Amino acid sequence: xxxxxxxxxxxxxxxxxxxxxxxxxxxxxxxxxxxxxxxxxxxxxxxxxxxxxxxxxxxxxxxxxxxxxxxxxxxxxxxxxxxxxxxxxxxxxxxxxxxxxxxxxxxxxxxxxxxxxxxxxxxxxxxxxxxxxxxxxxxxxxxxxxxxxxxxxxxxxxxxxxxxxxxxxxxxxxxxxxxxxxxxxxxxxxxxxxxxxxxxxxxxxxxxxxxxxxxxx
Amino acid sequence: xxxxxxxxxxxxxxxxxxxxxxxxxxxxxxxxxxxxxxxxxxxxxxxxxxxxxxxxxxxxxxxxxxxxxxxxxxxxxxxxxxxxxxxxxxxxxxxxxxxxxxxxxxxxxxxxxxxxxxxxxxxxxxxxxxxxxxxxxxxxxxxxxxxxxxxxxxxxxxxxxxxxxxxxxxxxxxxxxxxxxxxxxxxxxxxxxxxxxxxxxxxxxxxxxxxxxxxxxxxxxxxxxxxxxxxxxxxxxxxxxxxxxxxxxxxxxxxxxxxxxxxxxxxxxxxxxxxxxxxxxxxxxxxxxxxxxxxxxxxxxxxxxxxxxxxxxxxxxxxxxxxxxxxxxxxxxxxxxxxxxxxxxxxxxxxxxxxxxxxxxxxxxxxxxxxxxxxxxxxxxxxxxxxxxxxxxxxxxxxxxxxxxxxxxxxxxxxxxxxxxxxxxxxxxxxxxxxxxxxxxxxxxxxxxxxxxxxxxxxxxxxxxxxxxxxxxxxxxxxxxxxxxxxxxxxxxxxxxxxxxxxxxxxxxxxxxxxxxxxxxxxxxxxxxxxxxxxxxxxxxxxxxxxxxxxxx
Numbered sequence: 001x002x003x004x005x006x007x008x009x010x011x012x013x014x015x016x017x018x019x020x021x022x023x024x025x026x027x028x029x030x031x032x033x034x035x036x037x038x039x040x041x042x043x044x045x046x047x048x049x050x051x052x053x054x055x056x057x058x059x060x061x062x063x064x065x066x067x068x069x070x071x072x073x074x075x076x077x078x079x080x081x082x083x084x085x086x087x088x089x090x091x092x093x094x095x096x097x098x099x100x101x102x103x104x105x106x107x108x109x110x111x112x113x114x115x116x117x118x119x120x121x122x123x124x125x126x127x128x129x130x131x132x133x134x135x136x137x138x139x140x141x142x143x144x145x146x147x148x149x150x151x152x153x154x155x156x157x158x159x160x161x162x163x164x165x166x167x168x169x170x171x172x173x174x175x176x177x178x179x180x181x182x183x184x185x186x187x188x189x190x191x192x193x194x195x196x197x198x199x200x201x202x203x204x205x206x207x208x209x210x211x212x213x214x215x216x217x
Numbered sequence: 218x219x220x221x222x223x224x225x226x227x228x229x230x231x232x233x234x235x236x237x238x239x240x241x242x243x244x245x246x247x248x249x250x251x252x253x254x255x256x257x258x259x260x261x262x263x264x265x266x267x268x269x270x271x272x273x274x275x276x277x278x279x280x281x282x283x284x285x286x287x288x289x290x291x292x293x294x295x296x297x298x299x300x301x302x303x304x305x306x307x308x309x310x311x312x313x314x315x316x317x318x319x320x321x322x323x324x325x326x327x328x329x330x331x332x333x334x335x336x337x338x339x340x341x342x343x344x345x346x347x348x349x350x351x352x353x354x355x356x357x358x359x360x361x362x363x364x365x366x367x368x369x370x371x372x373x374x375x376x377x378x379x380x381x382x383x384x385x386x387x388x389x390x391x392x393x394x395x396x397x398x399x400x401x402x403x404x405x406x407x408x409x410x411x412x413x414x415x416x417x418x419x420x421x422x423x424x425x426x427x428x429x430x431x432x433x434x435x436x437x438x439x440x441x442x443x444x445x446x447x448x449x450x451x452x453x454x455x456x457x458x459x460x461x462x463x464x465x466x467x468x469x470x471x472x473x474x475x476x477x478x479x480x481x482x483x484x485x486x487x488x489x490x491x492x493x494x495x496x497x498x499x500x501x502x503x504x505x506x507x508x509x510x511x512x513x514x515x516x517x518x519x520x521x522x523x524x525x526x527x528x529x530x531x532x533x534x535x536x537x538x539x540x541x542x543x544x545x546x547x548x549x550x551x552x553x554x555x556x557x558x559x560x561x562x563x564x565x566x567x568x569x570x571x572x573x574x575x576x577x578x579x580x581x582x583x584x585x586x587x588x589x590x591x592x593x594x595x596x597x598x599x600x601x602x603x604x605x606x607x608x609x610x611x612x613x614x615x616x617x618x619x620x621x622x623x624x625x626x627x628x629x630x631x632x633x634x635x636x637x638x639x640x641x642x643x644x645x646x647x648x649x650x651x652x653x654x655x656x657x658x659x660x661x662x663x664x665x666x667x668x669x670x671x672x673x674x675x676x677x678x679x680x681x682x683x684x685x686x687x688x689x690x691x692x693x694x695x696x697x698x699x700x701x702x703x704x705x706x707x708x709x710x711x712x713x714x715x716x717x718x719x720x721x722x723x724x725x726x727x728x729x730x731x732x733x734x735x736x737x738x739x740x741x742x743x744x745x746x747x748x749x750x751x752x753x754x755x756x757x758x759x760x761x762x763x764x765x766x767x768x769x770x
Contacts, residue, residue, distance in 0.1 A: 142607070162604045211622070
């Protein structure tokens with residue numbers, strides 16, 4: 001799919017306002033999860049501090065990830081810690097493009113490139129740049145599409161960033177609150193599958209007509 | 218069902234007490250010494266390797282099957298969680314290239330006993346009779362050295378052993394299934410509704426998930442985490458459908474054993490066994506016969522890494538066939554948005570299929586076709602769909618908050634086999650110091666036309682069901698080919714019975730032997746081919762007759 005510019009900054013929706021699924025909190029159902037799953041999921045709430053990235057790289061990565069997932073200061077999901085832990089143990093997806101280095105090196109290289117862009121634009125590191133400039137710098141990478149960015153194919157860098165960022169964010173139970181997903185389902189399973197049906201522990205969307213795509217076409 | 222138990226007792230060997238693994242069977246497993254020349258060593262315990270092991274162990278062969286990954290226990294090793302299931306995949310490094318590079322890992326590879334069937338969706342359609350002769354019928358692809366009737370009895374056997382649930386199947390060679398179709402969830406309901414209003418035939422199934430108790434395997438609980446490994450033992454994988462019976466008949470399953478090389482005696486030209494690494498040490502298992510079942514990337518890689526003076530370009534590669542004609546299916550997924558809540562994460566992702574567009578339609582400007590099936594991405598995978606539309610930041614979060622309103626269809630497009638789509642060895646090495654696989658893939662014009670046609674049909678179905686918006690992501694599914702079967706060694710690596718042309722006691726019994734792929738998920742066909750190869754070996758063991766002591770000696 002071709003990227004549509006400006007999609008990071010344009011939306012009016014505001015994070016932190018959990019209005020669609022009032023009171024929905026999958027983690028509160030953890031007593032219904034099997035023990036192995038509960039341990040795996042709940043461990044994400046308190047990840048160890050970064051050790052793969054240097055302090056400077058971690059600062060750049062955190063600023064980047066917070067922009068990619070619109071995270072604001074309080075109650076952030078610990079994306080940088082989760083991604084660092086993957087890279088520190090070499091938990092990659094098991095492949096890399098022939099014109100990209102392996103994932104760890106690609107992360108370090110792309111963060112350095114982002115800092116270089118920030119210095120040219122604002123005279124500061126990426127992490128210290130104002131939010132509006134951070135967004136513009138990120139948007140510029142996305143807009144390059146298949147083109148070159150500091151010696152790397154920009155589209156593959158974009159894929160690397162968003163893949164790791166989305167995997168970390170949507171593996172966290174707090175993220176499930178805002179999308180209505182109940183999380184682990186063993187051994188309980190589901191009894192009410194079907195259009196318009198809900199389990200007792202699911203919460204109805206309070207704003208079902210709020211189609212984000214409507215009016216865009 | 219009595220007949221099934223007589224030939225494969227796996228479902229009855231699983232505990233009936235709510236736990237999922239027969240630990241005693243594993244503890245008491247027969248263990249062969251490395252220097253004991255066993256009848257057969259198998260490389261890989263997935264769809265092909267496990268069926269072969271079970272069949273030959275039952276026939277009294279002394280068999281060991283090695284797998285690079287663990288011997289899973291669903292209770293303790295698998296979770297009901299998307300990100301926590303990363304260890305089910307083959308994540309050792311691989312390099313991808315070509316004009317349309319195909320990501321590997323989670324979607325199309327497995328590691329551990331059960332192979333990728335541990336995390337496959339569970340769709341198990343048969344190939345159509347036309348699949349076996351696409352070159353003579355349609356002028357594209359390849360003709361197989363065997364035909365549909367050769368596989369039919371094995372399709373029937375395996376469908377009973379998994380077992381498969383579904384409606385009567387009207388496409389290809391029409392047939393029924395041993396278990397009734399499952400009830401559908403919201404996603405399946407949308408597909409059926411949209412297809413009905415367009416006059417497109419769609420059916421529930423065919424799904425390798427028990428609908429009712431089968432042996433000691435319980436009914437599905439519709440938890441939706443099929444792609445993360447079935448903790449219930451309801452979805453079939455060789456770990457529960459063939460391995461227990463193999464163990465009970467004296468096979469050894471040697472997990473965490475990475476095979477690095479097949480040895481061939483330069484003087485006799487016959488395989489003598491396999492080198493493997495376990496617990497950091499290199500060992501060598503002697504065997505009278507070797508079967509490779511490592512799937513389409515690792516099987517060619519192992520052959521290429523087994524080069525010798527006799528086979529300087531790689532084992533069985535005298536005619537430069539190893540690694541070639543590797544196929545993926547084009548698998549675009551189209552999602553539709555409904556004001557009603559669909560909640561597609563409930564119920565197994567495999568629900569409804571249509572094979573209406575499977576064969577060549579003379580009225581179209583492309584050959585062969587595609588199938589359409591439900592897919593039900595969980596949140597992380599769904600985020601890929603949303604991010605692929607260009608969203609990030611607030612707009613990504615906002616679109617994601619709409620998750621419960623989306624239904625999703627996936628197509629499997631029959632991409633054509635091409636010689637340059639292939640595995641070679643990269644300069645990069647893995648944790649064992651072995652060159653990793655480099656997989657190059659480029660689509661042809663017919664492939665692109667199929668992707669477009671499938672996308673447009675899926676959009677039509679979702680709109681007909683009432684979707685106000687549709688979005689599509691282009692992706693790939695499944696791997697087959699890379700060491701294909703053929704009539705002669707100039708065109709393939711093995712014959713129709715899976716025996717390699719170059720080494721008389723070397724077999725390949727996995728998805729890499731498929732010359733074409735149809736629009737069907739390959740698991741059932743891989744199992745059927747392995748079951749057929751096993752039958753041939755049992756009937757006519759001239760390539761490596763078991764002449765050592767029999768079971769119990």
